[in-house]
Amino acid sequence: MSETDIAALLRTQDAIAVTPQEAEGLARLLALLNDTVAAGAAVRVTIDSAPSSFETLRAGIAERGEEEA
Amino acid sequence: MSALFDLGLVETAQAIADGAVTSEAVTAVALDRLETLGPRYNAVMALDRSGALEAARAVDRARAKGEDIGALGGVPLAHKDLLYRAGRVCTGGSLIRKDFVPDITASVLERLDGAGALDLGTLHLAEFALSPTGFNAHYGHGKSPWNPAYGSGGSSSGSGAAVAARLVSGALGSDTGGSIRHPSAMCGVTGLKPTHGLVPLYGAMPMAPSLDTIGPLTRSARDAARMLSVIAGPDVRDAITLSAPDRDYESGLTGDVRGLTIAVPQGYYRTAAESEILALMDASLDVLQEAGARIVETTVPDMMLINALMQVVMTSEAAALHRQWLSARPQDYGAQVRARILPGFAVPAIRYVEAMMMRAQMAREWLTAAMGAADLVHVPTLAVPVPSIAETTEGAPEDVAAAIARVTHCTRGISYLGLPSLSVPCGFTANGLPAAFQLVGRPYGEPVLLRAGDAYQRRTDFHTRLPPECGAL
Numbered sequence: 001m002s003e004t005d006i007a008a009l010l011r012t013q014d015a016i017a018v019t020p021q022e023a024e025g026l027a028r029l030l031a032l033l034n035d036t037v038a039a040g041a042a043v044r045v046t047i048d049s050a051p052s053s054f055e056t057l058r059a060g061i062a063e064r065g066e067e068e069a
Numbered sequence: 070m071s072a073l074f075d076l077g078l079v080e081t082a083q084a085i086a087d088g089a090v091t092s093e094a095v096t097a098v099a100l101d102r103l104e105t106l107g108p109r110y111n112a113v114m115a116l117d118r119s120g121a122l123e124a125a126r127a128v129d130r131a132r133a134k135g136e137d138i139g140a141l142g143g144v145p146l147a148h149k150d151l152l153y154r155a156g157r158v159c160t161g162g163s164l165i166r167k168d169f170v171p172d173i174t175a176s177v178l179e180r181l182d183g184a185g186a187l188d189l190g191t192l193h194l195a196e197f198a199l200s201p202t203g204f205n206a207h208y209g210h211g212k213s214p215w216n217p218a219y220g221s222g223g224s225s226s227g228s229g230a231a232v233a234a235r236l237v238s239g240a241l242g243s244d245t246g247g248s249i250r251h252p253s254a255m256c257g258v259t260g261l262k263p264t265h266g267l268v269p270l271y272g273a274m275p276m277a278p279s280l281d282t283i284g285p286l287t288r289s290a291r292d293a294a295r296m297l298s299v300i301a302g303p304d305v306r307d308a309i310t311l312s313a314p315d316r317d318y319e320s321g322l323t324g325d326v327r328g329l330t331i332a333v334p335q336g337y338y339r340t341a342a343e344s345e346i347l348a349l350m351d352a353s354l355d356v357l358q359e360a361g362a363r364i365v366e367t368t369v370p371d372m373m374l375i376n377a378l379m380q381v382v383m384t385s386e387a388a389a390l391h392r393q394w395l396s397a398r399p400q401d402y403g404a405q406v407r408a409r410i411l412p413g414f415a416v417p418a419i420r421y422v423e424a425m426m427m428r429a430q431m432a433r434e435w436l437t438a439a440m441g442a443a444d445l446v447h448v449p450t451l452a453v454p455v456p457s458i459a460e461t462t463e464g465a466p467e468d469v470a471a472a473i474a475r476v477t478h479c480t481r482g483i484s485y486l487g488l489p490s491l492s493v494p495c496g497f498t499a500n501g502l503p504a505a506f507q508l509v510g511r512p513y514g515e516p517v518l519l520r521a522g523d524a525y526q527r528r529t530d531f532h533t534r535l536p537p538e539c540g541a542l
Contacts (some may be wrong), residue, residue, distance in 0.1 A: 003413065010414050022411060030415050036377035041423035044430055050135040054487045057429040058266055058512040059312035 003027045072541060073098045077318075078144060078238040078292035085143040088132065092125040094145025096187060096392045097143040102236045103189060105542060110221060113229040114150045114160060116190035121145065124187050139185030140299060141243065150191035151198055151226045151274040152178055152283075154281035161274045162194040162224070164207045164401045165394050175272030176307065177241060177283050177300045184299040189225045192227030192240055198276045199387070199406045200224055201251045201476045202461045206403030210458050213256060214536035215502050219506075220458050222255030222476075228286045229256035234539045239287045239296055245276045246383060247480025249284050250507060253492040254450035257503030259532055260286045264512045265487035267313045268297075269304035273333040277386035279425065280379070280484045289532050290522035294318035297515060314513060321516045322523040327361030329521060331508075332443035337372040341478050342452040349504045350449055352461045353495040357447075357521065357530050366442050370434045370502040372482055377396065378431065379485035381416050381424040388413025405473075436511060444517050446509040450492045452478050483509055491518040494531040503531070 001009070003023040010016045018026065070076070073095050074491045076084060084090045100118050107113035128143035144358035151161045153171035160166050178188060196205050203211025203226030210227025213219040214234040221230040225242025229252025232240055242249040244262040253260025261284040270281045275281055295318075302315035332338075333354065339347060358364050387410045388395075395402060395410065402410075439446050453475045460472045483490050491508045498504050526532050 006415050007280045010411075014392055014414050016392075016411075016414060019413065024406070025408075026412055026415060029412055033377050033381055033412070033416065034420060037375055037381055037420045037423055040374040040378070041372070041420075041427060044427050045423050049430070052424060052426060052429050054432060054512075055266065055309060055312070057187070057432060058264065058487070061512045062312045062314060 001027060005028065051064060074102055074235045074541065075535070076238060077450060079286045079295050081144050081238050082141055082295070085128070085132070086138065092128040092187065092466050093122060095143070095401065096121055096125040096145040096189070099189060100310055101542060102234070103147065103231070106234050106539060107231070107236055108190070110214050110217060110230040111209045112193050112211070112221070112227040112234065112236060113147070114191040114193055114208070114227065115158065121187055121189045128185060128187070139183065140295060142185030144185070144189045144239070145185065145189050145194050146181065146239050147189045147231060147237050148178070149194050149228050149243060151194060151243060152241060153272040153274070154178055154188065157279065159191070159274065162196045162198065162205055162208060163305060169509060171272070173272050176269040176304050178272070180300050182297050189237065194303045195224035196227055196403050196406045197391070197408050198224040198243060198245065198248055198274070199398060201247055201473060202456070203252065204405050206406070210462070211252070212458070213218060213502065214539050215257065217531050218457055219455050219502055220255060220461060222252035225286060229253055229260070229301055232256065232258045232286050232288060233536055235535065239285055239292055240281055241300070242286050243273060243276070244282045244284060244484065245280045246379065246484045247477050249322040250450050250480050250490060250492040251288060251476060253286050254444035254494070254503065255455045257290060257494045257531065257534060258286055259290055259293050259494065260284065260492040261297060261515070261518070262490045263297065263301065263336050263515060264489045266309040267301050267489070267513065267515070269307035269310045271304060271306040275390060277383040279382055279386060279536070286392055290493065290519050291319065291322055293491070294519045294523070318515060318519055321520050323520065324524050324527045325361065326357060326521050326524040329445070329517070330363045330365055331521070332359060332365055332367040332446045334367045334369045334439040334446060334448060337369045338448040338452065338479055342449050343454065345454065345498050346449055346452055346504055349496040350447070350506055353506050353525065354447060356525055360524050360528060362521070365441070365443055367443070368438045370438045375431055375435065375482040375485055378424040378427060380412070380483050382485060384410060384413030385416050385421045386413070428485065430486065432488065432512070437485050440511070445514065445521060447506055448509065449479050450505040450507040451476060454498035454500050454504070487512060489513070489515050490519055491522045493522045493525055495529070496531055
């Protein structure tokens with residue numbers, strides 16, 4: 001998404017005005033976040049990976065008492 | 070017995086329970102120090118002197134009658150100003166909420182009340198808990214008791230400074246990306262970021278609820294264990310706690326780490342660490358090894374991915390919570406705070422959902438790589454010496470951003486993973502400021518972390534050191 005697109009998105013969607021400098025920084029950061037997370041998800045998130053949550057992991061560990069050394 | 074101001078939390082509770090001191094005497098000392106030293110470090114938001122002294126006298130009367138005064142009976146505490154107490158102003162460190170008076174009381178405060186602790190008032194924090202250094206455009210920067218030209222760390226800036234300067238022996242903070250661990254490390258105190266979901270968040274101003282945690286900042290691991298025993302456990306008002314254990318965290322502190330294996334991940338954490346930090350890390354590992362722990366080297370998974378996932382979750386949730394105020398009152402946000410929230414408005418929903426769906430898997434990947442078959446992980450809390458306030462507020466924006474990012478290098482990913490972490494002071498760098506390591510565990514692994522932290526502190530005295538101008542008044 002370009003700087004112009006980001007500024008327009010925030011303005012029209014959430015009524016938040018950003019400066020050109022803020023839009024430039026956001027564009028750089030969002031491209032990095034988007035690409036990194038999408039690449040990570042591509043090899044981890046499948047239709048059968050849900051339901052999977054941290055809460056379930058935590059509850060399972062509590063159930064098994066794995067925290068004790 | 071030490072001077073009253075220099076007693077730790079457990080020592081204070083014991084002295085009051087034994088009748089060696091009165092709660093009123095200890096509380097009066099704490100109030101005097103909060104009023105005189107507190108402003109020097111910008112640690113205090115508001116105090117209730119008369120209410121605190123009256124509560125202290127009530128504890129003393131109860132003890133005199135032989136009543137059970139609780140595990141923290143008569144111990145004066147103060148907490149980060151984002152925990153609601155019905156009828157008391159809670160600013161959240163913000164201008165927008167400078168007059169906000171909640172009508173509910175946080176679960177953690179109710180639990181401390183139930184254990185007999187006194188609540189003397191509210192402590193400074195970064196605006197809306199959104200700065201790792203203690204920056205606050207409205208109430209001033211949190212300052213280190215070791216040197217006020219340096220930040221106290223954030224966002225629980227007042228909690229770290231107040232415990233280090235011996236204003237109180239314990240304080241609650243909150244941690245979303247390192248906000249308990251940064252001030253603990255930067256002020257030279259012990260801080261516990263619990264497993265996400267161990268301590269109820271009800272009545273705490275949220276920052277990013279999927280990551281938010283509440284935990285103690287204290288002088289020692291034993292003190293932290295006492296506070297955690299009181300505040301942790303299931304609460305029907307916060308469903309994420311329903312699988313949380315309800316236990317005594319103090320009973321396992323034997324001073325013995327024989328049989329424990331400590332993993333030291335190579336790569337990400339250590340390559341970013343400056344040489345004097347690495348030397349302090351290695352020295353702390355030597356202490357634990359001499360005490361009987363086994364040390365093994367491990368690796369880490371893709372930390373760039375974990376950090377990106379953390380940022381997606383944090384900024385998306387913070388943006389949702391701040392949307393209306395950021396739209397209507399943008400001038401009431403500090404520039405650093407606004408910059409931390411803004412990305413969340415443009416993160417696609419699918420990225421946020423992916424980040425949440427990947428969380429358990431990433432936690433498993435990190436635990437497999439970094440911990441392996443070990444019992445806990447040892448990494449720096451800060452990979453660099455504590456930065457000065459000028460370094461994180463003045464100069465070119467990219468330099469300031471880089472200085473701030475270095476503070477969170479070792480902490481933010483662990484928040485996304487939801488894991489518990491204990492920050493333990495382990496020495497001082499050339500600038501005279503404290504350094505610390507963090508012990509990271511499996512979900513609900515707090516007992517192991519506290520056991521190892523306590524064992525380390527029985528063999529070292531960094532956690533007992535007094536900042537130079539924080540002696541008797």
